[in-house]
Amino acid sequence: MKNLNKSYAQTKVLTDVSFAINEGTTTSIIGSNGSGKSTLLRTLLRLIEPDSGEIHFLDRDITKIKKKELRKVRSQVGFVFQKHNLVPKLSVLSNVMHGKLSEKKGPRYWYESLAPKQCREEAMESLRAVGLEDFAKRKTTDISGGQSQRVAIARALMQKPKIIFADEPVASLDPKNGEKIMELFYNLAKEKNITLIFVSHNVDHALNYSDRVIALNRGVINIDKDSKSCTKDAIGCIYE
Numbered sequence: 001m002k003n004l005n006k007s008y009a010q011t012k013v014l015t016d017v018s019f020a021i022n023e024g025t026t027t028s029i030i031g032s033n034g035s036g037k038s039t040l041l042r043t044l045l046r047l048i049e050p051d052s053g054e055i056h057f058l059d060r061d062i063t064k065i066k067k068k069e070l071r072k073v074r075s076q077v078g079f080v081f082q083k084h085n086l087v088p089k090l091s092v093l094s095n096v097m098h099g100k101l102s103e104k105k106g107p108r109y110w111y112e113s114l115a116p117k118q119c120r121e122e123a124m125e126s127l128r129a130v131g132l133e134d135f136a137k138r139k140t141t142d143i144s145g146g147q148s149q150r151v152a153i154a155r156a157l158m159q160k161p162k163i164i165f166a167d168e169p170v171a172s173l174d175p176k177n178g179e180k181i182m183e184l185f186y187n188l189a190k191e192k193n194i195t196l197i198f199v200s201h202n203v204d205h206a207l208n209y210s211d212r213v214i215a216l217n218r219g220v221i222n223i224d225k226d227s228k229s230c231t232k233d234a235i236g237c238i239y240e
């Protein structure tokens with residue numbers, strides 16, 4: 001990302017944001033409420049259109065590509081939201097299969113009972129990766145918050161993504177489950193060589209589960225460091 005700018009009416013939200021991230025690495029983005037973290041993550045996929053600047057990944061010039069190509073890029077990137085947006089009346093397995101919808105359309109990929117065998121098997125494999133294979137038939141209304149977040153991760157894995165963006169993926173979870181999910185995220189990313197960028201308000205998570213920490217302050221990057229060379233105090237001060 002190079003010199004990215006975004007304003008809403010009179011408010012400047014991102015100012016000349018630039019960084020380069022190596023493939024297969026994990027980066028955390030931290031910063032106070034309203035500092036522009038979610039906006040930054042969303043502009044990467046043009047879910048929010050930036051005003052100016054460049055974005056390059058997956059061998060593409062993201063701000064220049066047409067809608068069809070953008071759709072293709074989005075299908076290769078997993079996006080995990082704070083609210084996992086699962087479909088409540090459907091089974092865990094069906095929800096995981098929906099990861100395929102970015103690539104394949106139609107009801108066959110919507111309901112597990114109609115799905116091609118291979119798709120169901122892939123979904124089971126994703127569920128296994130997050131430790132939820134025994135929950136495949138359960139409705140998503142009947143599982144806990146931590147389990148729901150695992151389903152959302154399994155759904156993202158279904159896309160076989162090279163990149164995952166996650167916006168506060170554990171914010172709604174208790175500390176123990178939050179820790180577990182961050183560990184799972186980090187290990188999966190390393191194991192599958194996925195480039196992971198996640199937003200977090202938890203300084204420990206930023207330090208322990210990322211290779212690099214980027215801090216935003218009112219839309220400007222004020223820290224960009226190797227997480228090993230960061231201390232909790234050094235990055236904690238961004239909240240003062």
Ligand SMILES: Nc1ncnc2c1ncn2[C@@H]1O[C@H](COP(=O)(O)OP(=O)(O)OP(=O)(O)O)[C@@H](O)[C@H]1O
Nearest residue numbers: 008009011013031032033034035036037038039040
């Ligand atoms: N659609 C919008 N219209 C106008 N202003 C917006 C819009 N979306 C976000 N903003 C403003 O942009 C700024 C950055 O918002 P953003 O959601 O990126 O912050 P954040 O760092 O993710 O905050 P949080 O930690 O609370 O999630 C905020 O001041 C917010 O009020």
Ligand SMILES: [Mg+2]
Nearest residue numbers: 037038039167
């Ligand atoms: Mg946010």
